[in-house]
Amino acid sequence: MFELDLRSRAPIYEQLVDKIIELIINNVLKPDEQLPSVRVLSSELTINPNTIQKAYRELEYRGYIYSLPGKGSFVKPAVSGDNTARLQSLESELARIIAEMRYLGMPPGEIVTRVNDLLSKDKGGKMND
Amino acid sequence: MIEVERVSKQFQDLEALREVSLAVHKGSVYGLVGSNGAGKTTMLKLLAGIYKPDSGNLMIDSQPVFENEAIKTRCVFIPDILYFFLNYTIQDMADFYANIYPQWNNQRYLKLANVFNIEVKRRIRTLSKGMQRQVALWLGLALMPDVMILDEPLDGLDPVMRQKVKNLIIQDVAEREMTIIISSHNLRELEDICDYIGILHQGKMLIQKDFDDLRADVHKIQVAFSGEIPPALLEQTQTLYHEQRGSVLILIVRGAYSEIISHMQSYNPAVLDILPLTLEEIFIYEMGDNGYEIKNILY
Numbered sequence: 017m018f019e020l021d022l023r024s025r026a027p028i029y030e031q032l033v034d035k036i037i038e039l040i041i042n043n044v045l046k047p048d049e050q051l052p053s054v055r056v057l058s059s060e061l062t063i064n065p066n067t068i069q070k071a072y073r074e075l076e077y078r079g080y081i082y083s084l085p086g087k088g089s090f091v092k093p094a095v096s097g098d099n100t101a102r103l104q105s106l107e108s109e110l111a112r113i114i115a116e117m118r119y120l121g122m123p124p125g126e127i128v129t130r131v132n133d134l135l136s137k138d139k140g141g142k143m144n145d
Numbered sequence: 146m147i148e149v150e151r152v153s154k155q156f157q158d159l160e161a162l163r164e165v166s167l168a169v170h171k172g173s174v175y176g177l178v179g180s181n182g183a184g185k186t187t188m189l190k191l192l193a194g195i196y197k198p199d200s201g202n203l204m205i206d207s208q209p210v211f212e213n214e215a216i217k218t219r220c221v222f223i224p225d226i227l228y229f230f231l232n233y234t235i236q237d238m239a240d241f242y243a244n245i246y247p248q249w250n251n252q253r254y255l256k257l258a259n260v261f262n263i264e265v266k267r268r269i270r271t272l273s274k275g276m277q278r279q280v281a282l283w284l285g286l287a288l289m290p291d292v293m294i295l296d297e298p299l300d301g302l303d304p305v306m307r308q309k310v311k312n313l314i315i316q317d318v319a320e321r322e323m324t325i326i327i328s329s330h331n332l333r334e335l336e337d338i339c340d341y342i343g344i345l346h347q348g349k350m351l352i353q354k355d356f357d358d359l360r361a362d363v364h365k366i367q368v369a370f371s372g373e374i375p376p377a378l379l380e381q382t383q384t385l386y387h388e389q390r391g392s393v394l395i396l397i398v399r400g401a402y403s404e405i406i407s408h409m410q411s412y413n414p415a416v417l418d419i420l421p422l423t424l425e426e427i428f429i430y431e432m433g434d435n436g437y438e439i440k441n442i443l444y
Contacts, residue, residue: 022337025421027360058319062312064174065319066340070357 020061028063032071033078040080040091047093051081146171147192147292147324152201154187161187163348164201169341172322174315176335176356178428179345180437185328186225188345189296192326193222205292218246221290223281225297229269235280236265239287246288254287260309275301282310286317293317295327299334311338332424344428346435360421363430364405366396369416378412385430397422397430 020031039045051057054072058065072089075081083089117127147169154162162184169175179185190196191203194210194217203209205216229238243249258265261283263272269280278301285293293314299307315338317323329335335342336356343353352359363385368378369392378394379387386397393416398405402419409417422430 025423027357027421028337029357055319059312059316062308062315062337064315064338064340066173067357 018057018061020063029067029071029074032063032068033074036071036075037078037080045091047091049091050087051089051091053088146206147175147326148202148204148207149188149192150202152191152198152203154184154191154196154199160348162191165345165348165350166201167343167350167353169324169326171324172318173341174318174325174327174339175341175343176339177326177328177343177345178330178332178335178424179328180347180432182347183345184348185345186296189222189294189326189328190224193217193220193294195222218248219291220294221285221288221292222294223278223285223296223298225300227277227281229277229280231270232268233270234266234268235263235283238269238280238284239265242284242288248289250287250289253289254283257283257286257313260313275303275306278302279306279310282313286313289321290323291321292324292326295325297329298327299329299331307334314338332428336424342424344431346432346437351431351435356424359427360424361402363397363399363422363427364402365420365422365426366398366405366409367393367416367418367420368396368409368412368414369393370412371415375412382408385434397426 018035054065054068057068081089082092149167151164177185197211261279342356344351384396388395
């Protein structure tokens with residue numbers, strides 16, 4: 017279900033966290049759906065089980081999943097908690113993209129139209145991360 | 146659990162290891178890396194109970210390893226230079242191990258025959274280097290060890306086999322909490338499977354850390370300014386390494402990600418990229434700090 021980029025510089029556990037969040041946001045992993053067990057995922061991806069455990073702990077801490085002792089990890093229905101840090105980094109990413117668009121000659125009005133188009137297509141937060 | 150406390154080992158006047166300490170938790174994969182001649186193989190042979198430490202403590206599950214049969218039956222050591230008995234076939238070797246290792250699992254041995262796919266009637270010494278290594282890993286895994294000590298285990302294996310072997314090892318870690326200590330120069334490959342890394346250099350342990358912490362701790366930064374590079378930046382930043390390529394400044398900085406970002410942004414750079422370091426880069430910069438640098442030799 018996942019494919020990780022083992023050549024990427026990003027640490028594997030970070031990649032795992034991002035990938036699972038993406039799947040949750042895009043509703044591929046449904047609320048209360050069970051995530052694959054650490055053992056299964058570890059042998060599927062050939063990754064140290066401790067790394068996967070760590071990614072699951074991070075996801076739980078960030079409020080994307082919950083775990084039931086002896087049963088496994090599940091997708092938490094609605095994301096609650098503090099998103100300020102993530103929103104900040106997304107904003108700076110947006111700033112970088114806009115700066116590049118401006119540099120490549122796209123007029124500000126055009127950028128606003130594109131953003132509005134994307135916003136009208138997006139229904140209920142199913143955006144691409 | 147493997148515990149090594151201030152272990153030293155000397156061969157005549159060569160000091161191979163000086164007061165090295167390390168700890169490997171159950172179910173963990175510890176990657177031992179280091180420069181050539183740093184003492185990695187000596188360390189592994191001490192752990193396998195082949196060498197006796199000159200001083201210090203070396204325990205597996207709170208028992209000393211040297212001459213300890215109970216511990217040794219639960220450990221498998223695959224050395225960098227393999228040894229098989231003369232004229233032995235794979236089956237002969239398997240029978241030999243079944244006889245001396247109480248937890249030998251014949252079912253597993255037969256099952257793994259499908260993975261390795263080498264005729265068991267073949268004499269091991271007539272096999273190629275890579276195939277001999279496959280046999281060592283095959284027999285090693287069939288021993289159902291609690292601890293595997295692997296010295297350059299993937300050396301000489303083809304890419305498909307490397308992946309298969311890594312997968313088999315990781316499955317044992319996930320399912321039976323097998324503990325692994327592995328040495329390699331292929332740092333790229335260690336990154337996927339290790340959760341703990343120790344760097345040896347000239348018989349001493351330079352650093353050992355949880356791999357993710359190690360990577361979270363050091364960052365590679367690329368900054369560029371539209372005007373002059375503010376002189377205060379270099380003065381006020383602790384760098385492990387810096388290099389200027391045209392108007393782009395490349396820095397290796399220790400510290401937390403968020404702190405570095407806010408510190409750098411206070412100089413208003415035109416471009417700011419922070420990249421996590423690869424294990425290879427961490428190795429090179431840490432070594433450089435200890436006088437083992439890459440100097441380009443020009444002819």
